[in-house]
Amino acid sequence: MRAPLEGIRVLDLSRVLAGPYCSMILGDLGAEVIKVEAPGGSDETREWGPPFQGGVSAYYICANRNKQNITVNLKTGQGKEIIRQLIQKSDVLLHNFKTGTMERFGLDYDSVKEWNPKLVYCSITGFGETGPYKHLPGYDFIIQAMSGLMSITGNETSGPQKMGVAITDILTGLYACIGIQAALLERKHSGSGQKIDLSLYDAAISSLVNIGSNYLMSGQPPIRLGNHHANIVPYQTFASNDGEMVIAVGNDQQFKALCEIVGLPELAVDSRFHDNRSRVSNRSELSNLLQQAFAKRPTHYWQEKCHQTSIPFGPIQSVSDLPSDPQLKERNMFISSHHPKAGQISMIGSPLKLSRTPVEVTHHPPEPGEHTVEILAALGYSRESINQMKEKNII
DSSP: OOOOOOOOOEOOOOOSHHHHHHHHHHHHHHOEEEEEEOOOOOEEEEEEEEEEEEOOOOOOOOOOSEEEEEETTTSSSSHHHHHHHHHTSSSSSEEEEOOOOOHHTTOOOHHHHHHHHOOOEEEEEOOOOTTTTSOOOOHHHHHHHHHHHHHGGSOOOOOOOOSSSSSHHHHHHHHHHHHHHHHHHHHHHOOOOOOEEEHHHHHHHTHHHHHHHHHHOOOOOOOOOTOOOOSSSSEEEEEEEESEEEEESSSSHHHHHHHHHHTTTGGGGGGGTTSHHHHTTTTHHHHHHHHHTTTSSSSSHHHHHHTTOOEEEEEOOGGGGGGOOOHHHHHHEEEEEEEETTTTEEEEEEEOOOOOOOOOOOSSSTTTTTTHHHHHHHHHOOHHHHHHHTHHHHO
């Protein structure tokens, strides 16, 4: 069965998370992904841990399956020549070097499009390749701080909080996938490639969605609401008598049903709470009344009652709860693969469920230079010349 992106070659010069996450998704969808590192390995996540398994970092594993790996010294003339040849045979080039770095390597878009006019060239930087911040280094934590995401995460007393994962890296990786595939589709009509200039800062700003729109419409800066929703009530966490849970009431009918199951039907017709606008205005009073009711019974009781009445409900689970979740098991969201150094490794599966061309794991996260010889041999290099380049630290 032909994979969706079979026949597309991606030359991936990125490292850490945003770029590798993008290229992993492209690889999951069947693209041939060649990950380029410096000799010995230069993706910093190889050393980020613990945990390690067989000397392999869990962080590196999370974003690098379904790829081949070649090591090339871009600071040498022969190394640049290898990359030039690979670019000529690739559909996509992806990198996340700081603005100006690819120009110094002679691998900027204006240069490489002369070698391959059909190339889709995706640049991921902290702040983009234009504007007064273009030369600043951009890391997820910095971007969360500057974008306003931290200012709206946490509660009134916690101070600004970052999210528990590098969310702006993930968002940017997803946008990169969208942009690359859009450019590949457009290329079918125009016959030409193009450059995608993508920044973590822009991606983070786009994620403000309703909070950003609320501010632009009202001029009122948002406040930190912790586990409450800015526009919907009750849409928050509550404590049962044995744990914590989330109730997400999206309309008045659901609110009426919630009032019934907690034994407070009168709240549904109370003028303070009868519609969402009123509930938002009186959120503290309503939250206190509901919390008193929820504290009387265990989480599983409320879960059953809410599911029976189609009220959105979720227990707050820890990461250690997830591998045994029957829904995630059914959806194949935890998978395993063999790694030559780490042995049997566990990975989070792909959320992409395609009916005819399902995602497959065909390559383990590669070791530095694992495929250098075969990639260079395919370009026409002899074994003797490959050995000579190894001796000179070119590859």
